[in-house]
Amino acid sequence: MPHITLQGQRALVTGANSGIGKAVAIALAEAGAKVVVNYVSSEQRANKVVETIKKNGGDAIAIHADVSKEEQVQQMFKQMIDAWGSIDILVANAGVQRDADFIDMTLQQWQFVMDVNLTGQFLCCREAAREFVRRGVDPKLSCSAGKIICMSSVHEVIPWAGHVNYATSKGGVNMMMQSIAQEMAGKKIRVNSISPGAISTPINTSAWNTPEAESELLKLIPYQRVGKPQDIARAAVWLASDDSDYVTGTSMFVDGGMTLYPGFREGG
Numbered sequence: 001m002p003h004i005t006l007q008g009q010r011a012l013v014t015g016a017n018s019g020i021g022k023a024v025a026i027a028l029a030e031a032g033a034k035v036v037v038n039y040v041s042s043e044q045r046a047n048k049v050v051e052t053i054k055k056n057g058g059d060a061i062a063i064h065a066d067v068s069k070e071e072q073v074q075q076m077f078k079q080m081i082d083a084w085g086s087i088d089i090l091v092a093n094a095g096v097q098r099d100a101d102f103i104d105m106t107l108q109q110w111q112f113v114m115d116v117n118l119t120g121q122f123l124c125c126r127e128a129a130r131e132f133v134r135r136g137v138d139p140k141l142s143c144s145a146g147k148i149i150c151m152s153s154v155h156e157v158i159p160w161a162g163h164v165n166y167a168t169s170k171g172g173v174n175m176m177m178q179s180i181a182q183e184m185a186g187k188k189i190r191v192n193s194i195s196p197g198a199i200s201t202p203i204n205t206s207a208w209n210t211p212e213a214e215s216e217l218l219k220l221i222p223y224q225r226v227g228k229p230q231d232i233a234r235a236a237v238w239l240a241s242d243d244s245d246y247v248t249g250t251s252m253f254v255d256g257g258m259t260l261y262p263g264f265r266e267g268g
């Protein structure tokens, strides 16, 4: 990350022990931020991310919390603020899929995805915003009082059969993000989303890990490659930095053109 610096800033990335969250945590640390690596399962993988960051000369701690549980989220923020004084950047990334045909989808599958993907982001955004408001702008660190980045998906706009719970949660993330951005802008808090397309991570392995699956997937991606977690990490670093100081309430699609209706290249 050549010129962008987040030196001295403190970031919290939820679900940072794998996939997109892990890449975002590592990239924020490379840009100079201290990073809380949140995880809910696999402490070992979270510790590995912390190790990687430290090996690169950065600073990080792993904190366990289930983002869908209010007390656990509050405890995590308290632990971070006790350790480092405050928070400057939140990346509300933790997300899950529980796929099922609509008529077979159980209430549990629906509720679990809503709890993690939507309520989890609400709880983390609210705690971060409370601290940003309490602390205000520290001009030595950033021209804004705090930055929130919500991890959304192309499925905040692309309907997704067999994934009604997931697509609905991401549609909700978009409206939540914009409403928070509108409400908090006067306090100098910036709130944006990143909407990734198909990124090769553990959440969607079956969509890209065989040549047949990959070639099917590429039909949906005009740019003709599957995304990498680093594609998202670079966008996150920019949105967290003062380089994007006039950007708030935006969903940045990082998707190789997946949202360009590739089916309409011919015909229509």
Ligand code: BGC
Pocket: 097, 152, 153, 154, 155, 196, 197, 198, 199, 203, 204, 207
């Ligand atoms: C989902 C992936 C999917 C991608 C593109 C993401 O939000 O988590 O499973 O491959 O959208 O459809």
